[in-house]
Amino acid sequence: MAVHRKPRQRSLGGGPARTVRTAVTIALAGVATTTGLEGTGHAAPRLTPEQVRAKVEQLYQQAEVATEKYNGAKEKADAAEKRIRTLGDEAARRQQNLNAARDALGSVAAAQYRDGGFDPALRLMLSDDPERYLDGAEFTERAGVRQTAAVNRVRRQLREIEQLRGAAHVQLTSLQSRQTELRRQKRTVTGKLAEARRLLTRLSPEQRAALGEGEGGYGVTGRTSRAATGARGAPAAPGAVAVPNSRAAAAVAYARQKLGSPYVWGATGPDSFDCSGLVQAAYRSAGISLPRTTYAQIGAGRRVSRSALLPGDLVFFYSGISHVGLYIGDGLMIHAPNPSAPVRVAPIDQMPFAGATRVV
Template identity: 40%
Template structure:
């Protein structure tokens, strides 16, 4: 019995020793293609957040402008109200002075009976003026109160928009910081491939071009102005929230390019999609805008021959690529 107990203890100790001496299996290291996919996904999420940030910034600017207009109107209405109050006070004071003496005694004491009678007639006019002034004063006060309420609502909305934009900006920065952390953990050669978007083996990325060149195509009029501006931005860096002159995000580039052609577009890609006339894919012409992804968070300018000029993402520059390198969502003409 003692021998069996000793054997069992020996086996248990040996098993424990084997378990403690066996090294833990390491997590498999992701392939470069997997890293590329992770980075690309983060960039896409950051760009989608960027368009939301742009929309919140645009709303903030609109609210700020409206609040400023309302504040000026409140000041104007307050000034008019003060003037009405002064007028009413003057009328009341005049009536007090006129009614302070018995009318018969006033007639007896005055050396100018005609003047007195004229003044008595003016008292009736003054009474009517007082009533009208009171009406105007009450209406002016109501209008001023409404303006103040509207101004307070606009300022509250402005504060909410500011906080929402700041939160969205933090989300963008967090995703970009995560990308940078991933890149920092790669060897220099691999980092360059992932940064260029070529580590996944995609041929489309290798066909992109950001070389600076002037527009020399057949377009005329507004379209030529749009494309001339867009071509002049080739090679400039993508920066989220930027709309030139030294850097752009995707909708910032289209916004400025179309402004060069005399066409005013909204700030975000989603709003730009809603501002144009839908064009079938096989009807694309130079100067049309092409939109990508289900949420329309990316936009570029079709330049003809199956090519797109766009501001791609953080870490890359304004470039020309085949227009089908991203999930196509639709096209618009303006």
């Protein structure tokens, strides 16, 4: 390509056109160098399976951080939607009360009109802006005591409806902000997972299988292993440790039943889960409501030390509290690892331990 030929030496006084051509040539040559168009670039070194594994684990961990942020934003968006519906229902009820009050004023006004009077209440009914009219001094001065009380009720109801509308607007703004955050975190998660999948395609099926086993499996890997877990999905061993109470036992039993279920980010069951979705569903089955995200779940109970762990405790990992599992004893937990590994039993020392919480 012509852009790779070394430009002939010319004096700086060769004229503006030559100077511009020289600058463009140098710039294009620089672009060619940085993009590898000159054909002398070196291919990126091929990653070893262990390097692929380390990179994939890093991507999964980053995706999980974004997943928990997504879960938190979704929880708040759902709450905002619920609040908007509640405010809408309340506004509709208040509007019915307002209409009834205005109808009552209208009946009084109509009676007075038939008697030859033109009561201010009738003006209220005919006004395009009743709230503005209600604020008029003339109306207050001319209205009788009875009408004044009714008018005050109308004024109060108008004010309440306006307050409800303001609150709904605040909630709508919050919802729109949460939806923006949801979209941003979704892009982050899907991008990280797509990059992890791309890296995994570099490995042979045998290497991918070995990588999946290294992601935290401990005797139960995939749906094909569920048949060997017994009638209630509990492996004969390990983790057969007495559970301290019935609710913790119910949560652990639920998690055992879900061994082999796929990891799906943002999922809370019953057929697929992310890490916090699994423990939330497990305790929901035991009649206990947990927050949606890992960083909220760690504050949902009493903190316990690693040495004092009991089955049913929630165990958290990484400095950002981005992963959680359900402790089952013997240094083991049930957790939903990542998209390459289903719900499984794993040792708690395979990830940086961050803390534990006892819910019951």
